[in-house]
Amino acid sequence: MPETHSERLAPYRRKRDFDRTAEPRGTREADGPGNRFVVQRHRASRKHYDLRLEHDGVLLSWAVPKGPTLDPAVRRMAVRVEDHPLEYADFEGTIPAGEYGGGDVIVWDRGTWTPGEDDPAAALAEGTLHFELHGRKLSGRFVLVRRGEQQWLLLHKKDEHAEPGWDPEQHPLSVRSGRTNEEVAPNPDAQWHSELPPERAEVRLRWQGPSGEELAALGALGKKGTWRLSGRDLALTNLDKVLFAGRADEEPVTKRDLIRYHALIAPVMLPYLVDRPLNSHRFPNGVGESGFWHKEFPSHAPDWLRRWHHPDPGPDNAQSYIVPDSPEALAWLANYAALELHAWTSKIDDIDHPTWALFDIDPGEHTSFDDVLVLARLHRSALEHLGVTARPKVTGQRGIQIWVPVEPRYTYAETRAWVEQVSRAVGDVVPELVSWQWAKAQRRGLARLDYTQNVQSKTLVAPYSARPRRGAPVSVPLEWDELDDPELAPDRWTIRTVLDRIATVGDPFTALRGVEQQLPSPS
Numbered sequence: 001m002p003e004t005h006s007e008r009l010a011p012y013r014r015k016r017d018f019d020r021t022a023e024p025r026g027t028r029e030a031d032g033p034g035n036r037f038v039v040q041r042h043r044a045s046r047k048h049y050d051l052r053l054e055h056d057g058v059l060l061s062w063a064v065p066k067g068p069t070l071d072p073a074v075r076r077m078a079v080r081v082e083d084h085p086l087e088y089a090d091f092e093g094t095i096p097a098g099e100y101g102g103g104d105v106i107v108w109d110r111g112t113w114t115p116g117e118d119d120p121a122a123a124l125a126e127g128t129l130h131f132e133l134h135g136r137k138l139s140g141r142f143v144l145v146r147r148g149e150q151q152w153l154l155l156h157k158k159d160e161h162a163e164p165g166w167d168p169e170q171h172p173l174s175v176r177s178g179r180t181n182e183e184v185a186p187n188p189d190a191q192w193h194s195e196l197p198p199e200r201a202e203v204r205l206r207w208q209g210p211s212g213e214e215l216a217a218l219g220a221l222g223k224k225g226t227w228r229l230s231g232r233d234l235a236l237t238n239l240d241k242v243l244f245a246g247r248a249d250e251e252p253v254t255k256r257d258l259i260r261y262h263a264l265i266a267p268v269m270l271p272y273l274v275d276r277p278l279n280s281h282r283f284p285n286g287v288g289e290s291g292f293w294h295k296e297f298p299s300h301a302p303d304w305l306r307r308w309h310h311p312d313p314g315p316d317n318a319q320s321y322i323v324p325d326s327p328e329a330l331a332w333l334a335n336y337a338a339l340e341l342h343a344w345t346s347k348i349d350d351i352d353h354p355t356w357a358l359f360d361i362d363p364g365e366h367t368s369f370d371d372v373l374v375l376a377r378l379h380r381s382a383l384e385h386l387g388v389t390a391r392p393k394v395t396g397q398r399g400i401q402i403w404v405p406v407e408p409r410y411t412y413a414e415t416r417a418w419v420e421q422v423s424r425a426v427g428d429v430v431p432e433l434v435s436w437q438w439a440k441a442q443r444r445g446l447a448r449l450d451y452t453q454n455v456q457s458k459t460l461v462a463p464y465s466a467r468p469r470r471g472a473p474v475s476v477p478l479e480w481d482e483l484d485d486p487e488l489a490p491d492r493w494t495i496r497t498v499l500d501r502i503a504t505v506g507d508p509f510t511a512l513r514g515v516e517q518q519l520p521s522p523s
Contacts, residue, residue, distance in 0.1 A: 037113040037133055038089045039068060041172070043181050044103035049168065051078065051154070053113050053131070055120055058083040062152060067168035068138055070156050078144060078154040092176050093188040104185040106174035111135030116143075136175045137168075176231075177208065207267045207327055210260075218260055229263060232304060232328045236335050243286045243337060247471035253495065255337065258466065261495040262334040266327035268507050269464040273330075275347045277308055277321035279459050280333060281340035287468040294338070297322055305329055308348045316457040323348060339466050342459035350408055351456065357415040357519065358460055359402035359423060360453050364435065366445030369398070369490060371433050373483055375447060376400045378426045380480050386422075386520045391508050392483060394490040396467035396475040401460055403477075403509070407516035414519075416454035421522040423449035463509055466495055474498045477509040 034054040042050050042063075049067040052059035062078040069076060089110070095102045116130030117123040123130070127146035133139055140161030145153045156162055172180045177189070189206050210218075210229055218227050224237045236259065244253035283291035295318035297307045306323040313319050324330055324341070333341065345354040361375050376392055379402050383390050390404040406415060427434040427449055435443035453460055461467065461475045473491035476498055482488060493501055 034086070035112045035114065036089055036110065037135065038110040039108045039135075039138065040091070040105050041067070041108040041168075041174075041181055042101065042103060042105050043185070044095075044101050049108060050081075052084060052089065054086065054089065055115075057086065059086060059088055060124070062144070062154070064154055068142075068154060068156075069168060070138070070140065070161060070163040070166035072156050072158045072162045073164060074156075076154040078152040080150045080152055090176070092174060092184065094185060104181050104188070106179065106181050106184055107176035108168070108171075109135045109137040109175055111138075116141070137171055207270050209267050209327060210263045214263075215260065218256065218263075221256075227259075227331075229328045229331055230326065232302075234328060234331055234335065241286065243283060243339065244466075244468075244472040245288065245470045247494075250471060250496075253472040255335065257495065258337075258339070258472070259331050259334040261466070261472075261499075262330035263327050264499060265464050265495075266330045268502055269330070269341075269462065270324065270326070271513055272463050272509070273324045273341065273343045275323065275325075275349070276343040276345075277310075277348060277351075278324055278344075279342040280322075280338035281342070281468065282336060282338050283468055284337045286337075287339065287470075291339070291468060295321060298336075302332070305332060310351075339468050339472075341462045341465040343462050344456065344459060345454070346408070346412075346456065352412070353408040353410060354412060354415055354454070354456075355406060355408050355516075357404040357406050357410075357419050358453050359404070359419055360450040360460060361400045361402075362448045362450045363398045364440070364443050364445040364447050367398075367433070367447045371447060372398070372400050372490070373488070374430060375426065375433060375449070376402070376483050378429055379422070380483065382422055382426055382522075386522065388520065389512065389515055389517060391477055391512055392480065393463060393475055393477040393509070394488070394492065395461060396465075396473040396491050396493075397469060398490050400483075400490065401475075403463075403512065404519075405512045405515040405517060407518055410519065412454055412456050416451055418519045418522065419454055420451040423451050425522060463507075464498065467491070472496070476501070477507060479505075479508045482508075 034057070036054040038052045038059070040050045040052070042048055046065065049064045051062045051064055051068060061081045061084050063081050064076050064078045066076055090107065092105055092107045094104045111134045113134070114132045115123070116132065120129060129144045130141070132141050140159045141157035143155050143157065145155070147153055174180070174184070177184070208230065214229055221227060221236065221239060223240055227234045227236050239254065239256040241255045242252040243255055243258055246252045280294045281291050282294050283289070297318070297320040301322070306325050306329070307320050308323045309320045310317050322329070324333065344351070345356040345358065346352065347355060359379055361372055363372050380392070383404070388404060390402055392400050392402045394400055427436070433447055435446035435448055437443045452458070463475060463477050465475050466472045467475060469491065472495040474493050474495055476493045
């Protein structure tokens, strides 16, 4: 009987301590036969190249000390190692010292492969595997020939792709990031926090935004066309459609403008979206007409867009959700006029325990922005008194929210109760500004301190998301002292100006990322 996916990965898992390493466990199975290949340049105790061929739900793997070559006169030793999970095909970063394979890894080459035999598994068992590679660096016909229990030889055939003297060390750049191992090692895109549970220990630090060439290509497209971003082809439509009317003397904001913004803001915005189900507010005809909320993963979405299946959706949730994890995912959403992005406050690995507790200062008809600022400053004082780390953000419309990072040990009911206690204490100081009535008609135009947003099925707008108003204003995180800035306005920044702010002052919410704090008693 053939081994199961889990049985084939058992040797890989036995060699790794997932409490310390950021490597994937291998939970995903292939939807079809699969034909990807990847070569990773791996500086561990000894430098080598890892050749991996996707087959039957795993990555068949060989360690090639001197690396593959296009030189048909050269034979390379290749050591068969344990099958790796499919997720490993995209892994680039560092593995902690002391762990199996500790060192730095880059995606040196990748593409697709074609076996030379009808049954690759039988060919492997017999000791000779012919195959063709179609990669960025490696192309042409290769063969693996077994010369011992785990020892194989890797050769390139004499074909039109053969190149005498070809040395992999003369081609050191990653095809994923354009960086070398030496550049990845001190500054990886992901950081591992060994004190956190393994499913949350890999903290993404940065994503690559679009290059100047990619932005120029977007600008050069007609009303529709294919835009290549980060190696993926995006089919874009109606690029000159106006989504937002302009402010004052400004030009209207088109779909092309929103796509460009989503791609550029992605490295800053994605930390607040990744690993979280997404609710999006779509306006296909622009903000001059009513939009609609979209939760369900659409049937027309590309295969590479990350999907999460809700294990127990119930009446208030979708069966499956988009989980944005890349600049191209955000650009794809913009192409479908997803103007507002609202991510869950819990992650897909533990949907019942949020990582954020949220305060929402929701102004009424008679609430001025000065009143909103009074309430925000009182929350600042209360949280400082409690010793709680938090930051405010303007909503891009009229209000202010305050985000508190929490240890994912609390239920939604517990975070909601804690937020309510703090907000009621603030409301008691200025009762003339606050109403606790649920219905807007009963609030007498006063502000509501809305603790009820701390529910799994409810969401608040994500940091740096656009809002459906004239000029495309943005919800922008603040430092606490910015609440005292006389020029502050809730819609001060737009998709055309917020990038300049970030270039100058950075992202204030960076101080909250990775913070897991317990909630002190407000009493």
